[in-house]
Amino acid sequence: MKHPPNPSTCRSQLSDRSAPLPDVKSSSSSDIAAFVAKARSMSPHSAGGHGRLMFALDATMSRQPTWDMACALQADMFREAVGIGSLDIRLVYYRGLNECRSSGWISDSAKLARLMSTIDCRGGNSQIGKVLSHARSEAVASGIKAVVFVGDAMEEPVDDLCAKAGELGLLKVPVFMFQEGHDAIAEQAFREIARLTGGAWCRFDPGAASQLRELLRAAAAYAAGGREALQRLSTTVTSATRLLGQMKLAP
Template structure:
């Protein structure tokens, strides 16, 4: 795959999330009593997602070096999310990924599978530690500013403070944005963290085998069904696909 320079070739469709002096995400402030009350009031004021409205999904991927095979597989399977959503309405996807030394980036909202595949094809995986906290921070910003229905995360490791990640997952739960944590492999540290993050957000955790395209495809289709049509759409899909049934079972 071709390299992506620090000033992304995606132009206006991508932006650095953190780590640069000119464009940083707002930093979370300590939560005092007033801040918590304001946050709860904001959550209550948010209108619930409605059937038929345009769904929005954050598609987050670990792009560290060990993830190259799964990245390639996700490139081939991401169209399944759009296909599933097309039967229910429509879906916009924002790709967020981290890799290398403190690099974490996001695309704009994408409504075409070929465009998402083109952008993913420009990205190569690079060695580095996990940056899941940055992804959750970006998801929270999207939830409050633009409205999203779900976050999908695909990864195999967790090298951060689990308590901090769980706190951010809980904030997404208050915003009614479930985390679908899809774990590749059997890392017990990652499993414990991913399971708890999913629970706190009202989402679901599932493991898939390394290189198992069919398993990942079913999980992505299920997440897209939820983002486009809500719990009822996921329930209908669960009658036919095991991946959707796994997610629905945890969410209920």
């Protein structure tokens, strides 16, 4: 059994790799209008382009086996982007009592694997709202193409999450909600977040590495090359077809 380091030690170890995310309130209508105007001025996906993907994971205590699995599979996202364009990934995770952190942009799978290997899971409630707020900020600041979230629970006011998801929908940033297990409350919220953002919801079985690998590959293809790249992948990868079938609003 892992014994987590004390908080001060953990902050020191991660200070050069990740930073805490602040609480972010929902935007006013004028803020959203400004966000949308800036987002519309950004260049769309193009072949050989530069994609940016936010990779967000629930790192609460129940998630350790899946965290280790995601660590092993993350390189597949970078490999999928080869031939489409380049891909940068920003790792976001939450755990413990109100801890939610974000890494810098990472373009190398080995570097991301090293970072993930330093992080252990800790008990706590979900903080999906912070993930969505951070994604909204990054949509304007760095032009992220998509968000991937991997989790198994939702313990927040669902209307608040839907409001944040709606803002991402206006910015045309789809969120791929990948749910482990069969929690009904989580499924209802995850499906609605995906719908409001023009993304997609998919379930994978606990410990099913092959299912999660396909889902991550499909999300990476979209981030690097947009819908066209996802359509090409769908000819060989079933999960890509499932995502496409739900993405009614994404560009």
